[in-house]
Amino acid sequence: MNTDDLKSVSQMLAEDTVICHLDQKTDQIQLCKSKAFDAATALVDIYRWVKRIAATTSPVFTTELICTKDKQLHAKITCAIKIDWLLLFRSSQLIRSYYAAHELDALLQCWFRVYDKHHIGDWMDGIQDLRDGCAQQAISKLHSFIEAFREDVKKPWVQKQIKCTRKTIYKRQQSIAQLVDGVFAQHSKVLVLRVDLYYHQQCTDTPFDFEADVTYERAMADLDRLLNGRRHNHLFKHLLGYCWKLEKQTSWHFHTVWFFNGHEHHKDWILANRMIDQWVKVTQGRGFGFNCNQKKSSYKRIGIGLIQRQDMTTRHHLLQALSYLCKKDGIAKPQTPQNRRAFGRSVVR
8 A cells, every 4th residue: 555545545544435345366455435334333443353353372274175166276364253244454554544643452562563674555555465375374374473473472461551542442432331321210211412523724714723732621611511511501401411432533532321300301312413513612612513313224233322221232233332442442542642541420419
């Protein structure tokens, strides 16, 4: 992948508008612009696959002889465990670029350290040659890479950090579960909003670059002003609880979830838009937002909107989504000044 390609990829990733698709015919990663790209999903998938590789001791890759249409025997590399290894290797570099401003989990740090040492990124550019009589040579290189990775993971300091990460994720997931269960224990109907809060990269009618002026301190001060509105703003009158997650790709932004009394509010997309309007106000026009509730019908598992206490399926989807944010924060934590917090939640009212 040349410099121009990397710039193009970086731009697409920065805009949250790219998806990675593996073309089964050519074994090439296709980058497509799409508003549906979810970097968090890709990150957690890579972590899950890497974790699975680290947990096994047997060979991961084998060769399989197949007969082509012209009756020629052809060696194909197969994976002994259930992972999409081509997609894993090829998307690793893209996801690392996307999360460049984050501190990765020790397991992923090991993966990328050995990945670079063995020049896997450069080698994967010629992956099409693996199907042309070079399978055994490729298998040898892959085995060498995997064994080096497994040895790196065994180091005591790595194991200590991995255990610490898992403990942090578990504690945070338990905290979120307590918030959700507490809200539904006190209210039979809860209106759940998912709103993502961003900053404009630039203003079209001025040369001022908004994004360059947004620091961690500025972002947190804006969030505090938004949350302090609970005391006097009618918008928050029936608010039951909330949680937020701070991230940074091209600039700082927040993923927020809000719980409102479902007996007092019913139109979730309208309330979410009002929340975005309030964010624009407290940021003095520097901010904007994305109303996830307005597009909730497009989600495979809906965990937002008006939820009944007895609707355990939707509540489970809600918890899954929130747990996902917790897990993602554990394996890719934003690099904040003095290691300050990037996650918060309210107490149950």
